[in-house]
Amino acid sequence: MKPMANAPPLLDIIQSATEPIITVDAQQRIVMFNSAAERVFLCKADRAIGASLDILIPARFRDIHARHVDRFRETGVSERKMGLGSPLWGLRANGEEFPMEASISQTHSAAGVFLSIFLRDITERERVSQALLASRDELTRLSNALLHVREQEKKHIARELHDDLGQSLTALTMELAELETRLPPDDAELRGRVEAIRHLTGLTFTSLRRIAADLRPIMLDDLGLAAAVEWLVSNFVSRYGIDTDAQIEVDQGEPSKLVATALFRTVQEALTNIAKHAQATKVRVQLSCSATLCTLVVQDNGVGATPASLARKLPHALGLQGIRERVRLLHGDVSISTPRNGGFRLKAALPAQPPQPALPHWEDT
Numbered sequence: 001m002k003p004m005a006n007a008p009p010l011l012d013i014i015q016s017a018t019e020p021i022i023t024v025d026a027q028q029r030i031v032m033f034n035s036a037a038e039r040v041f042l043c044k045a046d047r048a049i050g051a052s053l054d055i056l057i058p059a060r061f062r063d064i065h066a067r068h069v070d071r072f073r074e075t076g077v078s079e080r081k082m083g084l085g086s087p088l089w090g091l092r093a094n095g096e097e098f099p100m101e102a103s104i105s106q107t108h109s110a111a112g113v114f115l116s117i118f119l120r121d122i123t124e125r126e127r128v129s130q131a132l133l134a135s136r137d138e139l140t141r142l143s144n145a146l147l148h149v150r151e152q153e154k155k156h157i158a159r160e161l162h163d164d165l166g167q168s169l170t171a172l173t174m175e176l177a178e179l180e181t182r183l184p185p186d187d188a189e190l191r192g193r194v195e196a197i198r199h200l201t202g203l204t205f206t207s208l209r210r211i212a213a214d215l216r217p218i219m220l221d222d223l224g225l226a227a228a229v230e231w232l233v234s235n236f237v238s239r240y241g242i243d244t245d246a247q248i249e250v251d252q253g254e255p256s257k258l259v260a261t262a263l264f265r266t267v268q269e270a271l272t273n274i275a276k277h278a279q280a281t282k283v284r285v286q287l288s289c290s291a292t293l294c295t296l297v298v299q300d301n302g303v304g305a306t307p308a309s310l311a312r313k314l315p316h317a318l319g320l321q322g323i324r325e326r327v328r329l330l331h332g333d334v335s336i337s338t339p340r341n342g343g344f345r346l347k348a349a350l351p352a353q354p355p356q357p358a359l360p361h362w363e364d365t
Helices: 010-016 035-041 059-075 123-181 188-215 218-222 225-240 257-278 307-316 318-329
Strands: 021-024 030-033 079-082 088-091 097-109 112-121 243-250 282-289 293-300 333-337 345-351
Touching (some): 021 035, 035 088, 035 112, 059 088, 059 112, 097 123, 123 188, 123 218, 218 257, 225 243, 225 257, 225 282, 257 282, 257 293, 257 318, 257 345, 318 333, 318 345
Parallel strands (some): 243 282
Antiparallel strands (some): 021 030, 079 097, 088 097, 097 112, 282 293, 293 345, 333 345
């Protein structure tokens, strides 16, 4: 097809391009250097043309770049991206290095083989990327701090409930027993009231222990992960009457407290969801912790969901999202799926001793 009569010359198009375009000959001498290349490399075309391409490449990358170009020329491929996904580095005339993306094409003519390199300065994009990474790291530290503070607060409240209110209820029970000894033996009404108060005190004691344990079971800190999960499963069975098979194997070396807390909360959330939504009759809890890895599987035979429905529901399930975030912060992974035979299956795997997460430091303002 013939070009239109009023079409601009190819060189004009190259010169007006907004991205740098550089052409080199077989010896990698620059033969074309457009205006955008002048702006990016801070180098005039009359200085660049005739010079080696090395003037635009940091010294430490020149040998690698030369070998790459030679291999490309030998393949006979017409064009390809350079860098294989990693940013390349250019060198401005003032000595500043900058990241860039590049693709290269080759053409054959009577004058020889020419390579055209199409560049894009990605300095700003890399800056934004680094800023996003820094922001994500800060958010991760903040999430770690919030989880730590929340667990510490739950632990404090649970201890206060158990120790302070628990002791008060125990004292009240003892006072009732003392009061009962002083009642007239034939006063059935007063004795009935004392018994009613004793019964109410017992119910309050039971509720107090349940609330404290839900906040943070003392046995998780005192007896370890295995005992805490066994208690959690036992409490689940007694509350809801759902047949639950628990297989718990924790090596003598306990996982870190952060991992133990994460696994306990994961089991707790999974069992709560099963009780509320699954309509299950059987549940299986498998927890295995070695010196290096902890793996947890919680599965039920309930109504389950289709994969599409599960994908829609998960983003709105705040409890499960909280589990994922908690495990992710400890360098672990959580997967939630629906087996073919129905029900849900939650699997979590995380290192038993992950690197201690950094907590942000706040100065008084």
